[in-house]
Amino acid sequence: MNACVEQACSALAGVNLSYSVKGAVLLRDVSLAIRPGENLGIVGPNGSGKSTLIRLLAGIVMPSAGEVSLSGQRLTSLRRRDIAQRLAVVEQQAETDDAISLLQAVELGRTPWLSALAPWSEEDTRIVDQAMADVSLHSLRHRAWHTLSGGERQRAHIARALAQRPQILLLDEPTNHLDIQQQLSILKLVHQLPVTTVIALHDLNQALACDRLAVMEHGRLVALGSPFEVLTPERLHSTFGVHGHWLTDPFDGARILRLR
Template sequence: MNASTDLLGSLLSACHLSYCVKGAQLLKEVSLTIRPGENLGIVGPNGSGKSTLIRLLAGIARPTWGEVRLDGRPFAALQRREIAQRLAVVEQHAETTDSISLEQAVELGRTPWLSALAPWSDRDRLIVDQAITDVSLQHLKHRPWHTLSGGERQRAHIARALAQRPQILLLDEPTNHLDIQQQLSILRLVHQLPVTTVIALHDLNQALACDRLAVMDGGRLVALGSPFEVLTPERLHATFGVVGHWLTDPFDGARILRLRSA
């Protein structure tokens, strides 16, 4: 199924997005809207188009057909600086080889707001300090980047994105390659942030904390709705090739997915 293209109340929207590389169609007619303040999860098997959709929504890649709109305005009608002031992205493999500290890496998030008429100020310093505090890395702000652990770097990338003061934060599998404690910590942080978030996730049980899920399969959007609406036994089998049913955790009453090979 495709989401409605009605833009009423949407902050960011994809309108009939398709994306081709060397004749291969990676995304096919995807339409959806992201509502202000929501946490939208994007799930699907490997190669389903999750990362491609994130890159198009972020403006990192341009669609072959269709368009992305921010507050109803096409990206093509906006300057890159305008987009960067409203939207931040944390990519799966974001990295730097520069000899910089964690604090300096986070300072890069202020770049879209700086100019000859608006140089670095005390306000920028306060914003950077707050972003580092939000991810609980104050004690590491002067540490060289290359000495940070994978989880610390991922938190720093989120802090850099927060320093942009965006309305929308896009994250492409931010817990990839992290241990379970770091995964849970970063996901808890993301869900607590006071911004609209779009997050591509691999783990379906972790995706249950999202307000809505967009399910991708073969480059198409095949389901959109609350986790409990879209992760049906039929959808789990058809899209993910697994048998699944819901269980209730006796510890806190939460619903969780039990998955088995088909």
């Protein structure tokens, strides 16, 4: 399939994306198309461009060159409201100084769907309640935002994104600040969602559950394919600076990475 056809058939695509800040090139000539319904993982060392790519695909920042398309439409041709009804993003450092409760923070996810002709309804309340329950925060819904731990805030950001009911969900290292039980729970939830997901991850073994992996290095896309295709011993050494090989878990037969 050629690049133009693949872009038109994709849920979300970037073509020849580059991004620079004050002369420093953070991303250079990255092209990829995310298939409808797939779970694409973005991996790479710190500073490789994972967060920058997520922000470009979300339309939070505009590329210095190249373009992003959403279901075949240029992102720049769409209204922010229309984008927000179809795409939600969870950033690493999304914070607020407003004196709000956890419930109010999650309710913000319904904003793109509200208008004078479509005010808040019981359905909105049901969606918000379900989003908080999905990340095990319903019992904390009336807590003030500033009293929440880092992990609780991270889960609240994910709940807010879920309340948006997007077709595409972008997450930038969503398991940061979470303990291992919460990490596994959130990743299981993400993989079960009936949406297209793009998730930047730090842990390579957690990334194995993705359909495909995009490997970033020094702002470039250096590999794209299934986890077992791209995480070769040669790639692990050249990109991540580690030695690694595959092991089979005797408990369930799953393949895992042993890094050293």
